[in-house]
Amino acid sequence: MALLEVKGLTKAYDQLKVVDTFDLKVHQGELRCLLGPNGAGKTTTLDLITGRQKATSGIISLNDTVITHWPEHLRVRHGLGRKFQVPAVFKGLTVQQNLTVAHNRTTSPIRNMFVLRDGAAQTRVRQVATQVGLARRLRDKAEELSHGETQWLEIGMVLIQNPQVLLMDEPTAGMTAQETYKTGEIFNSLKGSHTLLVVEHDMGFVRQIAERVTVMHMGRFLAEGTIAEIENDSEVRRVYLGKEGKASHA
Amino acid sequence: MNSLYDNRTLQWIVYFVFFAVLAVLPMFIENAFTTNLFSRFIVLGMLALSVSVVWGFGGILSLGQGIAFGLAAYGMGMTMQMQSQDPVNAPIPSFMLTNELTELPALWIPFWHTPTGIALALIVPTIFFGVFGAMMFQARLVGVFVAIVTLAMLSAWYSMAFDMQPYTAGFNGISPPAPLNIAGHAIDPYSHEAYWIVLAFLAALTLGMKLLLSTKFGLVVQAIRDDPERARFLGYSVAGYQVTIFTISGFIAAVAGVLWVMIVQYVSPTALEVQFSVSMVIWAAVGGRMSLLGAIIGAFFVNGIQSYLGDELLYGFLLVLGGLFIVIVRFLPNGLAGLLEMALARIGRSKAPGPDAEPGTPPVAASAAPRSQV
Incomplete structure (x- = not known):
């Protein structure tokens, strides 16, 4: 049984279908990469799954519960965590405060009025900060971080929620090769214990982390398999990598 | 990097010193008029506090704080007015008689009872802010749209207060002839007692908000x-938090409205003016704005x-005020507190340990500290 399942997902703007009857199954503990050329509908698919955009039709279910029409925050509470393409952190807050907010054991405004000290949360904050390499920057404001560090902070903010499924939209965008490799190591450390759906363009990074890959094209499902199978798929090479292209970087 | 400005212990000390200085201030004032003027400043400070809470911390630019202030002021004005009415010989305020009302409107009846009147003066604006806020924030209104909608609502209340002359005394406003009387004790608006009452409320609200x-x-x-x-994508109901902070700011403005009428014995539609x-x-x-x-x-x-300057410049002061606002927005977006923050950050940098110093383990309270509070 799939942990995250999408059936016939469609998003249309008038006659234009940016996601067209797309199906996807992600199983518990799996790290799945979602590939496709620009405009393939990858980010829109994440938007639909997380509720940022409303689906025109189709069904989204998480852990056997249909969440298609739920508001964003309820989907998150049910187990979805999302990292955005453009890093979204609270720039006016410190790294520690960002992670504290993300540690959402209680989300009620009234209950949180009585949370002044939460030692357990701070222990977890330090664990995650260490995991994403920001332990020494806890007191720094997010606006003082480099681009790569900001990406890691957002990854940490998703991790600390301990969601059932982590949706990562281009987590290495704008990173140096060294930062990308380190991010890959973080993701590899999550394999098995976490379920991830990663949208990514960098084929080197995909090779570093991917177990299975799903390819989209023009909003539709194109292919699925291991990275080797995908790289050797003639249809994928035609629409995505170019007929004679090398699968080094999209 | 945190500076002295972010030191929470120091912040609390500054807060207590500030209120301690204000508490002893009347000892050095002999003029009753000046005491009353200072009391008014304190109430106005309470309104600025409400703006800081909703705009500085909540990021909601509300131009309608006057709604809560005005509604509460009217509630307090009605309460104090009814204290001066005689249930048998003079059950109706004189302005109603000149507006050809023959009996007290139902809206006014609860204000015969002083505790009920004061409670209504606080509760009605607070509930209104809760409902109004829910309508705005459930619809995900943000930024300038919130400013426009709150401004429009403020104008609507102003028009209502202005036009419903038989019930509000219209442009003339309500002028209770006697000071507020609590359990047989009259609170002289020009006394030190009145000053300390409003200061106590400001201190309680400010420290409560800081906490x-x-x-x-x-x-x-x-x-x-x-x-x-x-x-929202961390699982928080953004609208729920926005409604809550908006309502809290409305409550603070309502307390200011009640205290304002206590010390000026007057309320008119000017309380609901856009300006x-x-x-x-x-x-x-x-x-x-990001510092209470x-x-x-x-x-x-x-x-x-x-x-x-107002006595000299009269309405010309509005030019000074507008100019000051432009200068602040352009050169000091965080206001005078921002200036202090910059200065303390500079001092902190000169004393900061090297980059290899251990960051330590700050307490949770520090982690939950707002960026700017002094």
Whole structure:
């Protein structure tokens, strides 16, 4: 049984279908990469799954519960965590405060009025900060971080929620090769214990982390398999990598 | 990097010293008029506090704080007016008689009972802010649209207060002939007692807000200010937090409205004027909207200048006020408190340990501390 399942997902703007009857199954503990050329509908698919955009039709279910029409925050509470393409952190807050907010054991405004000290949360904050390499920057404001560090902070903010499924939209965008490799190591450390759906363009990074890959094209499902199978798929090479292209970087 | 400005212990000390200085201030004032003027400044500081809470920390630019202030002021005005009425010989305020009302309107009847009247003066505006806020924030109104809608609502209340002359005394306003009487004790608006009462409320609200904003609730509110969508995707009901902080700010403005009428014995539609509510935003901006104390000091500062220059310049002072706002927005976006923050950060940098120093393990309270509070 799939942990995250999408059936016939469609998003249309008038006659234009940016996601067209797309199906996807992600199983518990799996790290799945979602590939496709620009405009393939990858980010829109994440938007639909997380509720940022409303689906025109189709069904989204998480852990056997249909969440298609739920508001964003309820989907998150049910187990979805999302990292955005453009890093979204609270720039006016410190790294520690960002992670504290993300540690959402209680989300009620009234209950949180009585949370002044939460030692357990701070222990977890330090664990995650260490995991994403920001332990020494806890007191720094997010606006003082480099681009790569900001990406890691957002990854940490998703991790600390301990969601059932982590949706990562281009987590290495704008990173140096060294930062990308380190991010890959973080993701590899999550394999098995976490379920991830990663949208990514960098084929080197995909090779570093991917177990299975799903390819989209023009909003539709194109292919699925291991990275080797995908790289050797003639249809994928035609629409995505170019007929004679090398699968080094999209 | 944290500076002295972010030192929470120091912040609390500054807060207590500030209120201690204000508490002893009347000892050095012999003029009753000046005491009353200072009491008024304190109430205006309370309004700046409400703007700081909702705008500085909540990121909601409300130009309608005057609604809560005005409604509460009318409630208190009605309560004090009814204290002066005789149930048998003079059950109706005189302005109603001149407006050809023959009996007390149902709306006024609860205000015969002073505790009920004061409670209504506080509860009605607070509930109104809750409902109004829910309508705005459930619809995901943000930024300038919130400013426009609150301004429009303020104008609607102003028109209503102005036009419903038989019930509100219209342009003339309500002038209770006697000071507020609590359990047989009259509170002279020009006394030190009145000053200390309003100061006690300001201190309680400010320290209460500082504590509240130090909780996880306060941290989430500031996170929503920075990026509402990110907060939503962390599982928070953004509208729920926005409605809550908006309602709290409405309550603070309502307390200010009640106390205002206690010390001026007068309420008119001017309490609901657009210019007055915009002024509150300017006070907070001048002092520093992201600092509770800064906003209060901003109100003292601007109104102090106004009381000094206002007599000379009359309406020309509005030009001074507008010019001040432009200068602050352009050169000091965080107001006077921001200036202090920059200065302390500079001192902190000169004393900061090297980059290899251990970051330590800050307490949770520090982690939940708002960015700017002094």
